Amino acid sequence: MERAGHLPGLSADAVDWRTLTFRRGAETLDVAVPVLSEAQIAELATRVRTNARTYLRSRTVAEIAATIDRAVARLLDRDDPWRQKAERLLPLVTGYDAEMVRLGLTGYLKTFRGPELRKFIAEDFANPAVLDDFQPMPKGGFARAFGPELLLHVWAGNVPGLPLWSLISGLLVKAGTVGKLPSAEPLFAGWFAQILAEIDPELAGCIAIVWWKGGDEAAERAWLGRADTVVAYGGNDALEAIRARVPITTRFLPYGHKISFGMVARSALDAGKAGAAARQAAYDVARYDQQGCYSPQTFFVERGGRVSPREFAGYLAHELGALGSKFPRRPLSMGEAGSVASWRNAEETKGFADPSRALLGDPAGSWAVAYTDAADGLSPCGLNRTVTVVAVDRLADAVPGLAPYRAFLQTVGIAAAPEELFALAGALGAVGATRLCALGRMTAPEAGWHHDGRFNLLDLVTMTEIEGSAERAAESFAPYTD
Amino acid sequence: MTEARLVEDLLAFIAAGEADEEAFNRMALAVFAHQFETNAPYRRFATQRARTLRTVKSWRDVPAVPISAFKDLTLSGRPPEECPYVFMTSGTTKGVRGKSHHPTLAVYDRSMTVNFRRRFMANPYGGDFERLRMGILFPTEQAMPNSSLAHYLALARSEFGTAESRYFVSDAGLDVDGAIEALSRAEETGEPYALLGASFSVVHLMDALAERGRSFALPAGSRILDTGGFKGQSREMAAEEFYSRLSATFGVPRRLCINMYGMTELSTQFYDDGNETCPSVKSGPHWIRSRVINPLTGQEVPRGSVGVLVHHDLAHFNCASAILTEDAGVEVEGGFQLLGRADGADAKGCSMAVEDFLKAARAS
Numbered sequence: 001m002e003r004a005g006h007l008p009g010l011s012a013d014a015v016d017w018r019t020l021t022f023r024r025g026a027e028t029l030d031v032a033v034p035v036l037s038e039a040q041i042a043e044l045a046t047r048v049r050t051n052a053r054t055y056l057r058s059r060t061v062a063e064i065a066a067t068i069d070r071a072v073a074r075l076l077d078r079d080d081p082w083r084q085k086a087e088r089l090l091p092l093v094t095g096y097d098a099e100m101v102r103l104g105l106t107g108y109l110k111t112f113r114g115p116e117l118r119k120f121i122a123e124d125f126a127n128p129a130v131l132d133d134f135q136p137m138p139k140g141g142f143a144r145a146f147g148p149e150l151l152l153h154v155w156a157g158n159v160p161g162l163p164l165w166s167l168i169s170g171l172l173v174k175a176g177t178v179g180k181l182p183s184a185e186p187l188f189a190g191w192f193a194q195i196l197a198e199i200d201p202e203l204a205g206c207i208a209i210v211w212w213k214g215g216d217e218a219a220e221r222a223w224l225g226r227a228d229t230v231v232a233y234g235g236n237d238a239l240e241a242i243r244a245r246v247p248i249t250t251r252f253l254p255y256g257h258k259i260s261f262g263m264v265a266r267s268a269l270d271a272g273k274a275g276a277a278a279r280q281a282a283y284d285v286a287r288y289d290q291q292g293c294y295s296p297q298t299f300f301v302e303r304g305g306r307v308s309p310r311e312f313a314g315y316l317a318h319e320l321g322a323l324g325s326k327f328p329r330r331p332l333s334m335g336e337a338g339s340v341a342s343w344r345n346a347e348e349t350k351g352f353a354d355p356s357r358a359l360l361g362d363p364a365g366s367w368a369v370a371y372t373d374a375a376d377g378l379s380p381c382g383l384n385r386t387v388t389v390v391a392v393d394r395l396a397d398a399v400p401g402l403a404p405y406r407a408f409l410q411t412v413g414i415a416a417a418p419e420e421l422f423a424l425a426g427a428l429g430a431v432g433a434t435r436l437c438a439l440g441r442m443t444a445p446e447a448g449w450h451h452d453g454r455f456n457l458l459d460l461v462t463m464t465e466i467e468g469s470a471e472r473a474a475e476s477f478a479p480y481t482d
Numbered sequence: 483m484t485e486a487r488l489v490e491d492l493l494a495f496i497a498a499g500e501a502d503e504e505a506f507n508r509m510a511l512a513v514f515a516h517q518f519e520t521n522a523p524y525r526r527f528a529t530q531r532a533r534t535l536r537t538v539k540s541w542r543d544v545p546a547v548p549i550s551a552f553k554d555l556t557l558s559g560r561p562p563e564e565c566p567y568v569f570m571t572s573g574t575t576k577g578v579r580g581k582s583h584h585p586t587l588a589v590y591d592r593s594m595t596v597n598f599r600r601r602f603m604a605n606p607y608g609g610d611f612e613r614l615r616m617g618i619l620f621p622t623e624q625a626m627p628n629s630s631l632a633h634y635l636a637l638a639r640s641e642f643g644t645a646e647s648r649y650f651v652s653d654a655g656l657d658v659d660g661a662i663e664a665l666s667r668a669e670e671t672g673e674p675y676a677l678l679g680a681s682f683s684v685v686h687l688m689d690a691l692a693e694r695g696r697s698f699a700l701p702a703g704s705r706i707l708d709t710g711g712f713k714g715q716s717r718e719m720a721a722e723e724f725y726s727r728l729s730a731t732f733g734v735p736r737r738l739c740i741n742m743y744g745m746t747e748l749s750t751q752f753y754d755d756g757n758e759t760c761p762s763v764k765s766g767p768h769w770i771r772s773r774v775i776n777p778l779t780g781q782e783v784p785r786g787s788v789g790v791l792v793h794h795d796l797a798h799f800n801c802a803s804a805i806l807t808e809d810a811g812v813e814v815e816g817g818f819q820l821l822g823r824a825d826g827a828d829a830k831g832c833s834m835a836v837e838d839f840l841k842a843a844r845a846s
Contacts, residue, residue, distance in 0.1 A: 157832045235838060259834040291831025332778075334788050334810050338824025341777030341790070342808060345548035349555060352526050365778025380839045383831070408834055 002089065004186040005034045006193035006209040009047050015040065018211075020183060022093045024331070029092045033186055033211035038222050044208050045178065045226040049150045051205040052176025059203075061121060061131045064171055067203055069114035071195040076109050082195055086188065090160045094185055095330030096288060101160055104287065107444050108161050112168055116447035121172060123448035124457040131173060131461075140468035145461040147173030148228035148251070154242060156234040158184035159288050164192060166231050167207075169456040177207045178223065186211060214238065221245050229253065229460060253459055255452055258293035258410035261300065261378055262439060263395050263424065264312060265416035269305025275315060277415045280440030282319030284413055286367075287443040289329055290383045293452075294411040294435070294442050297381045298388045300398040309391035310358070313371040317360040320367040320385060329366050329385055336384055337365075343382025344368055361386075377401035395420070399427045406432030410452060413442040485559065485585065488516050488799055492589050492769075495796065496596055501768040506796075509769075510541035513796050513803050520559035524802055527551070541771065542782075546792045546804040549747050552580030557801045560585040565800070569630035571746045572713065582630070582746055582801050590749040593797040594634060595641050597767045601753040602676075602707060602740060603642055611674070611703075616647035617664050619679025619687060625653070630746045631710065635678060643676075651683060658690045665698045665732070674703035677732065681708040681724070681741075682716035688731050689716075699733030706734050709742040721760035743820060747805050749797035752817075765817030770795045774813045777806070777824065788812050790824050 007015065017032040036044065056064070074080045078087075086105060091098040110116070121128045125145065127135050134142035151170045155163040163179055167189060170177045179189050190209040197204030212219035220242065224230060229251040232242050239254040246252045262284065268277045284296050299316070301309035332340070344359065347370040351357040354374060361368030367385035376390050378401065392398050395416065402409060409432045414421055425436055434453030435445065450456065475481065483491075495501065495509050515535055517524050524547070528534065533545040547557065552571070556562055565583035567590075572579070584590060603611045616639055621629075623636040639647050648664070650657045668675035677684075684706070691697065706728060712718050719727075729736045737756030743764050744751040750770045754762035766772070774789035775782050783789035791811040794804045810824040 159831060233832060255832075257832050257834040257838060259839065288831070291833055293832040293834070295831075295833050297833070334777075334790070334821075334824050337776065337778050338790055338808055338810065342548065342550055345806070346550050346554075348530075349527075349548070349551045352523055352530075352555060363779065380834055383833055405839075408839070 001030045001032055002187065003032045004181055004209075005190045005211060006197070006204070006207060007034060007036075007044060008051070008197075008205045008208060010036075010040060010044060020186060024092050024095055027092055029089060031093070031186055033181065033183075035212070036210060036219070038218070041210075041219070041222045041226070044210070045150060045223070048176040048178055048206055048208050051202070052149055052174065055202045056171075056174040056176065056206045059174070061128055061172060061174070064174065064203070065114060065117040065121070067196065067200045068112065068117060068168055068171060070199050071192060072109050072112045074195055075192075076106060076113075082191055086160075086191065089187060090185070093187060094158045094160055096160070097327040097330065100287065100327040104443075105161060108164075111445075111447040112164065117168070117172065119448040120169065120456060123450070124455045134464075134466060137465070141471060142466040143463050145173065145463055147175040147461050149176050150227050150229075151175035151177050151460065152223055152227035152230045153177070153179040154230065154232040154234070155180060155182045155189065156184075156238070157182055157291065159292050160185055161188045162233075163189040165451065165456070167192065170231075170460060171203075171207075173457050173460045175229070175460060178227065179207070179209045180223070181209060181211045183211075183214065215241065217245070224250070231255070231460075253454070255293075257408070258452065259378065259380060259405065259408050260294050260296050260411035260413070260442060261298040262296045262413040262442070263398070263416065264299060264301045264439070265395055265414075265420050266302040266305030267417040267420065268415035269302065269307040269312065271306050273415075274305070274307035274312060277439055278312060278315035279319045280415075280438070281413065282316055282323055283440050284442040285316075285320060285385055285387050286323040286327060286329075289385055290381075290387075292443050294445065295383075296387065296411075296413055296442055297383075298378050298390060300390050300392050300395055302395050303391055303393050309389060310371055310373075313358070313360060313369050313389040316387070316389060317367075317369040320369065320387075321362060324362070324366050324385070332384055340365060340368070340382040340384050340386055343386055347388075375401075378405060395424055396427060399424070399431060402428075402431045402433075409433045411435040411437060411442050411445075413437055413439045415439050483512060483516060485516070485520075485800075488512065489586065489589055492796060492799060493592055496589075496592055496767075496769055499768070506768070506771060507541050509796050510544060510794065510803065511538065513799050514538055514541075514544045516799065517559060517802060521557060521802075523555040524557055527555075541794055541804075542773065544794065544804045546794075546806040547802040548806045549580060549745070549808060552582065552747050552801075553578045556581070556583075558583035559800045567633075568628055569633070569746045570628040580746060582749075582798070584749075585800055587633075589797045589799060590633075591637060593750045593767070593769065594637055597751060597753070598638060598642065600767070601755075602638075602705065605703060606738070607703065611642075613642055613644045614647075614674060614676040614705075615664075615668065616643040616676045616678060617661060618647070618649045619651055619656070619661075619677065619683035620649070621651050622649055630744070631680065634744065634751070638678060650687075651679070656683065656686050656690065658687065658694075661687060662691070662694075662696060665700065668700055668704065669698055672701045674705070675700050676705050676707070678707040680710045680715075682710070682712045684708050684728065685712065685716035685719060685724070688727055691731055697731050697733070703738075704732070704734050705738040705740060706732060707740050707742055709744060721757065721762075725757040725760060745793075745805075745807070747798070747801070748793060748795045749799075750795045754817075761819040761821065763814055763817045763819060766793075766795075769797055772811075772813075772818055774811055774818065775806075785813050788821060791818065791820075 016035040020031045022029045130145045134144045193207045231253045233255045301312045347359045356373035358371040370388045528545045531545045565585045567584040569582045570579040623632045626632040650661045736758045752764040752766045771794045773792045777790040791807045791809045810821040811818045
């Protein structure tokens with residue numbers, strides 16, 4: 001039995017626990033998640049808020065970042081017991097291949113080391129000292145950035161460690177933090193809070209990691225009504241339900257489900273480079289079985305290179321096959337298997353009407369590549385290592401068709417020459433894509449990434465300004481005034 | 483074999499009252515041969531899977547067409563323009579509707595009536611009811627000429643309903659007053675009553691009755707048939723809650739609250755023997771057989787494991803007899819249990835899934 005969450009000031013015996021059971025093959029893991037009463041919610045919210053006001057506010061951003069860095073260092077250390085626990089239990093909970101989890105964790109955690117945290121801050125604040133004290137402003141006067149006293153994160157999904165992104169962003173703006181664990185991966189965020197508690201108990205007193213069953217209206221209302229700012233992840237239906245319960249005076253920052261895709265220019269399709277591009281593309285598809293918003297679902301491939309789009313689809317299929325033996329796909333639920341199967345069936349059926357289409361896949365259904373010559377736009381695949389390759393004369397031809405999906409576009413993995421890259425970037429940004437990266441890097445955003453084009457830290461703060469007039473008027477009240 | 487001969491054979495097969503593995507197999511191979519020869523898209527589909535007249539030796543080898551294919555392909559042995567009856571799916575997700583063409587309804591109707599009599603008209607106090615007074619919570623066949631359910635219910639009424647049976651759904655919506663009148667009358671006369679319709683309409687009626695604080699104690703032998711689930715037309719209700727409320731609202735014991743499971747892509751329906759416990763066990767007559775498979779490999783799953791349902795309906799002779807559904811199920815003693823849709827609604831990530839995408843695309 002593994003206990004999830006982090007409840008400063010509440011004794012475990014005073015709390016009701018509910019068991020979530022995870023199975024992988026013959027192994028099972030029971031995770032106890034806390035079910036709090038309304039009174040406990042009120043108590044915890046007040047405690048976190050008070051602690052944040054008295055402790056976090058008194059620390060400098062640099063001090064907070066240093067503590068986070070130490071916690072992250074422990075999670076990167078393969079001899080550390082926390083790291084070992086993460087490597088052991090996360091594959092069990094999420095179903096992902098253990099080696100993929102191990103590599104993924106390291107790559108991801110590296111983006112939160114000390115120097116990287118400075119990038120997070122610098123991305124949003126030209127003068128990071130504005131988080132610690134009033135700083136002179138170019139327009140005159142002074143300003144200071146205040147984070148929310150109580151920031152509520154409603155996390156979702158099963159990609160290991162994902163909650164860390166917003167959790168750390170909140171801490172960097174000195175927000176008292178309450179995070180709701182995702183039921184599909186209810187461990188990592190609580191562990192992180194507990195590591196912080198070992199390093200700096202007072203800082204960990206400004207964080208509560210809680211749980212409630214998705215859609216539990218009473219618990220949701222109790223928490224939503226107490227937060228200054230709410231960051232929420234999930235599908236649009238879930239987000240809409242949350243938004244309806246957020247008081248109008250509370251800032252609400254939703255992160256909905258997204259769709260991402262890749263683009264391969266003919267300049268990347270000569271005999272020497274195409275193989276590498278396909279390998280990187282396959283890695284982006286296989287990593288976390290396409291569960292991430294940054295995971296590609298379609299690749300647009302340009303005609304006219306040495307390697308044709310159809311051949312590229314073959315390369316991609318080959319690489320997915322190879323990755324399948326190295327990092328096997330996690331076992332699918334019947335619903336997920338049904339999605340994959342119905343996508344494959346639909347692709348196959350289309351092939352009867354259009355012989356230029358092809359479906360490449362292994363008989364066991366563990367991956368599949370659909371190829372089409374037709375001017376198909378972006379389309380979601382069946383997820384879990386299924387992807388479509390669409391041949392286009394020019395990559396730019398694919399862009400107008402993306403416009404209807406503006407609200408849902410996110411990452412574009414691009415293999416193209418510099419001039420093409422910048423030309424495409426303009427067009428893609430105009431239709432709503434927010435992140436362009438190299439193939440092979442789609443699932444690993446760099447530190448300080450503007451998630452869905454927004455500001456990780458800046459969106460959380462409010463500025464308090466001392467206008468020039470106040471400063472000048474104050475002069476007239478000074479003891480030294482003439 | 484000509485179509486007329488096949489129809490004759492099928493009617494005889496249904497009339498036979500039972501079929502062992504060998505008899506089912508023989509009929510299934512004849513139907514497959516007919517479909518393979520007369521339906522070019524189905525032939526392509528089968529050939530691609532290396533299933534031909536030569537390689538298919540048992541009904542289990544007959545390749546099952548995914549129901550999504552009914553949207554993209556014209557699966558009809560007879561040219562569609564020669565088929566006076568076309569049933570269409572409600573096409574809720576993609577806007578494209580799957581079609582089943584019927585050159586004749588002789589087999590469909592026989593399949594329905596033989597099975598309906600056995601599964602819905604049994605009198606718990608002995609014998610069968612010849613006719614029951616019916617209330618139908620669905621539009622008429624005239625209002626929905628392409629709805630297989632509208633046809634099914636019209637047939638139920640004409641073959642098994644008394645002359646006083648009537649519809650409570652029209653263009654004007656749900657006739658709550660009419661329903662209350664009919665239900666009250668049944669209470670007064672003590673004559674068993676049958677309420678049949680779409681599950682979501684039943685929810686609407688229950689809500690309307692609750693609003694007026696009405697409930698009924700229908701006479702012994704009364705029964706309810708619901709079908710089709712909620713399809714976003716009413717709020718979703720768990721089966722357990724649905725049947726306990728149904729029983730409480732109408733005074734019909736749960737063992738006489740029968741759920742019918744049918745599809746536009748079939749010509750035969752499945753029924754349970756009431757819903758005293760949920761999920762109930764569904765079964766069909768001897769001319770339809772079901773398998774539970776892993777949708778990715780097409781292999782049958784071990785008995786008792788969850789998989790996706792494949793139905794082999796010999797009565798669906800003009801289209802494709804073997805269909806791969808998107809319904810999750812498990813084989814149990816006496817039939818199978820339905821466990822909802824296998825459509826990835828339980829996806830765990832933040833990657834956009836097909837359903838959401840289509841919804842978004844329609845909205846924009």
